[in-house]
Amino acid sequence: MQNLIASTSQTSRLALASPAYIDDSSIWHHISDALHQSLYRVLTLLIAVLPGILAFFVALAIFTLCGMLISWLLRRCLSWIKFDLRLARMSGDGWAPASPPTEIVARASFWICVLLGLIIGVSAFDASYATGIALPISLLPYVTHAVGAVFLLIAGILIARFLARSVLISGVNAQLQYARFLSLGVKWLVLVLTAAMVLDHLEVGGKIVELAFGILFGGIVLTLALAVGLGSRDLVSRSLESHVERAGERGPVAQNAPSSSEQIRHF
Amino acid sequence: MTTENSTSAETSTIDQTTADLLVVGAATPPGRFDAVLTNLAEAFPVESVVVAAQDQLAAHAPANLRIISAPQSSVAWMLKPADFVNAYEIGREQQVRAILMLGSEAHSLKPQALRELADAPLSRSIDLAIPHYTLPPHAGLINSAILYPLTRALFATRTRLPLTIDLGLSMRMAERLASVGKRFAAANQVDSLLWPVNEATVAGFAVDEVEVGTRDVPQPSDADINPILALVTGSLFADIEAKAAFWQRPRRLPPARRQLAETARADGTADLPRMVEAFRLANSNLQEIWSLVLPPNSLLALKRISVLDAAVFRMPDNLWARIIFDFVIAYRLRTINRGHLLGALIPLYLAWVASHLNVTASGTSSERHIEAVSAAFEADKPYLVARWRWPDRFGS
Numbered sequence: 001m002q003n004l005i006a007s008t009s010q011t012s013r014l015a016l017a018s019p020a021y022i023d024d025s026s027i028w029h030h031i032s033d034a035l036h037q038s039l040y041r042v043l044t045l046l047i048a049v050l051p052g053i054l055a056f057f058v059a060l061a062i063f064t065l066c067g068m069l070i071s072w073l074l075r076r077c078l079s080w081i082k083f084d085l086r087l088a089r090m091s092g093d094g095w096a097p098a099s100p101p102t103e104i105v106a107r108a109s110f111w112i113c114v115l116l117g118l119i120i121g122v123s124a125f126d127a128s129y130a131t132g133i134a135l136p137i138s139l140l141p142y143v144t145h146a147v148g149a150v151f152l153l154i155a156g157i158l159i160a161r162f163l164a165r166s167v168l169i170s171g172v173n174a175q176l177q178y179a180r181f182l183s184l185g186v187k188w189l190v191l192v193l194t195a196a197m198v199l200d201h202l203e204v205g206g207k208i209v210e211l212a213f214g215i216l217f218g219g220i221v222l223t224l225a226l227a228v229g230l231g232s233r234d235l236v237s238r239s240l241e242s243h244v245e246r247a248g249e250r251g252p253v254a255q256n257a258p259s260s261s262e263q264i265r266h267f
Numbered sequence: 268m269t270t271e272n273s274t275s276a277e278t279s280t281i282d283q284t285t286a287d288l289l290v291v292g293a294a295t296p297p298g299r300f301d302a303v304l305t306n307l308a309e310a311f312p313v314e315s316v317v318v319a320a321q322d323q324l325a326a327h328a329p330a331n332l333r334i335i336s337a338p339q340s341s342v343a344w345m346l347k348p349a350d351f352v353n354a355y356e357i358g359r360e361q362q363v364r365a366i367l368m369l370g371s372e373a374h375s376l377k378p379q380a381l382r383e384l385a386d387a388p389l390s391r392s393i394d395l396a397i398p399h400y401t402l403p404p405h406a407g408l409i410n411s412a413i414l415y416p417l418t419r420a421l422f423a424t425r426t427r428l429p430l431t432i433d434l435g436l437s438m439r440m441a442e443r444l445a446s447v448g449k450r451f452a453a454a455n456q457v458d459s460l461l462w463p464v465n466e467a468t469v470a471g472f473a474v475d476e477v478e479v480g481t482r483d484v485p486q487p488s489d490a491d492i493n494p495i496l497a498l499v500t501g502s503l504f505a506d507i508e509a510k511a512a513f514w515q516r517p518r519r520l521p522p523a524r525r526q527l528a529e530t531a532r533a534d535g536t537a538d539l540p541r542m543v544e545a546f547r548l549a550n551s552n553l554q555e556i557w558s559l560v561l562p563p564n565s566l567l568a569l570k571r572i573s574v575l576d577a578a579v580f581r582m583p584d585n586l587w588a589r590i591i592f593d594f595v596i597a598y599r600l601r602t603i604n605r606g607h608l609l610g611a612l613i614p615l616y617l618a619w620v621a622s623h624l625n626v627t628a629s630g631t632s633s634e635r636h637i638e639a640v641s642a643a644f645e646a647d648k649p650y651l652v653a654r655w656r657w658p659d660r661f662g663s
Contacts, residue, residue: 166606166607168556169611171552172549172552173610173613173614175548179552264620264624265405265486266620267407267408267495267499
């Protein structure tokens with residue numbers, strides 16, 4: 001910085017002495033100095049952050065190796081004591097996961113270790129980062145929020161798919177012609193809700209997201225209410241009537257009264 | 268009825284410490300329970316029989332029956348795990364040689380039927396006696412469509428009603444069922460279903476079927492097919508999964524001992540268009556879910572039959588067998604949520620029912636068609652075994 005000030009004052013003096021003549025080599029010299037100083041600042045910052053990154057990867061690698069070791073040991077031990085067989089005897093036939101319990105325990109232990117390594121790595125990075133040169137942006141808290149947002153998004157997508165399938169199957173089994181639309185509606189409602197939550201979590205958009213979501217959600221609900229209340233009045237009444245008729249047909253079956261449909265008994 | 272026996276349930280009419288047979292009945296209204304006792308007294312005039320009943324129901328007992336107090340039994344349409352546990356515990360206390368379990372509406376069973384059911388474990392060294400009811404033509408369709416063919420193909424048994432409510436049990440069979448019942452109770456699965464035929468077959472016990480004639484079969488309180496089908500098929504699929512090591516080995520089916528019953532023709536086609544329509548609706552909406560479970564050939568075949576008119580609607584037997592096997596595989600692999608999987612089976616089952624109604628309406632005997640379906644299941648068993656072992660092979 002002192003160099004820069006010195007060179008600047010020297011240039012000013014030269015300029016005062018000979019105002020009609022500008023030395024090209026001096027300008028290039030100044031630009032080169034500025035670039036060097038910028039590069040120096042970036043390298044200094046990188047050097048300050050590098051130990052943190054290194055600590056993060058070392059912690060992750062060590063804990064991954066530990067996880068592999070623990071997982072291997074658990075797998076061997078549980079196989080040796082016939083854990084799967086014992087658990088099957090204890091729990092009966094009700095709990096039947098896709099993978100054997102030993103495999104689940106081994107995998108869980110491995111991923112717990114990896115997660116632990118991630119947490120410790122991030123802590124180490126945070127510690128070294130805090131002692132280094134302060135950056136103008138708060139990167140780490142934002143990364144944490146981003147991870148939370150990713151989890152929210154995954155959970156939202158899974159819930160949306162589960163609910164959509166539930167509604168679709170129930171609707172089809174209830175013989176609703178609009179089962180698919182109902183299913184799609186539920187799916188997109190959950191997805192819109194998830195998107196709003198993710199954006200809110202990332203602190204993107206601020207009040208605009210809340211407002212847009214409120215309008216969208218309220219609009220959908222109002223539309224459905226109006227559709228059912230006004231447009232689909234006849235449809236709903238017909239659906240209810242047929243439901244009552246079907247219930248009326250089923251009633252005598254249970255009470256052993258003869259009817260045409262009573263001759264079919266599923267059980 | 269004797270007046271000496273009308274004081275208390277604890278009062279026994281015959282002073283005995285041991286008995287030949289224990290009869291355990293489901294909770295029944297007093298009038299009907301009296302009819303059951305009368306039938307039992309007629310069926311077992313000389314044997315020492317203990318009847319386990321609830322206190323308030325044991326007011327009027329015939330002289331040759333000893334009534335003892337029993338825990339509250341289930342009033343459901345199916346026997347529960349606790350019923351098997353209680354029956355075995357009482358049987359062991361009373362040191363009986365066999366147990367006769369009777370479900371709801373047991374008053375409709377004739378004395379001869381009761382006698383036959385009890386004689387199998389008492390005199391013929393049979394461990395499990397299963398009744399064969401004479402049912403109306405279109406009754407027990409879940410059994411005919413799924414339970415019977417699947418049990419027959421996998422466990423090599425010709426028991427027509429694998430899930431029944433009346434049973435004759437030897438003590439070792441009762442003990443085995445009680446141990447299974449205890450496991451369910453320990454896992455807090457009190458409403459689970461037990462599969463006595465499968466248990467007996469796996470244990471190598473002797474199983475026999477007894478003709479008992481007509482019976483009022485209790486129906487589930489909820490007339491909706493959806494939860495019943497999901498409960499029954501889900502339970503059978505889980506049992507098949509638990510016994511995979513047994514049924515994967517090839518077994519020879521014992522020869523048929525019964526003549527095929529020529530059931531009276533009945534018009535059940537009133538609901539047929541509704542069932543076919545339900546299948547069509549599902550075919551156009553559930554492709555996304557079915558494609559996760561069924562191979563392309565089956566999907567194509569379903570698409571072809573979906574355009575058939577209701578009057579000529581048919582589902583080929585081999586297609587139905589393949590569909591059920593694929594659902595068993597998907598249940599095991601948890602391809603999709605199990606509740607969703609069993610829900611997606613319902614329209615296919617309705618399609619089979621519609622096809623069955625058309626087949627029987629065309630003059631083919633109901634029993635003959637069910638035998639043909641069962642034969643298709645047996646023929647396609649290698650496919651199930653292959654996919655069970657190598658699930659990734661999603662071939663034709």
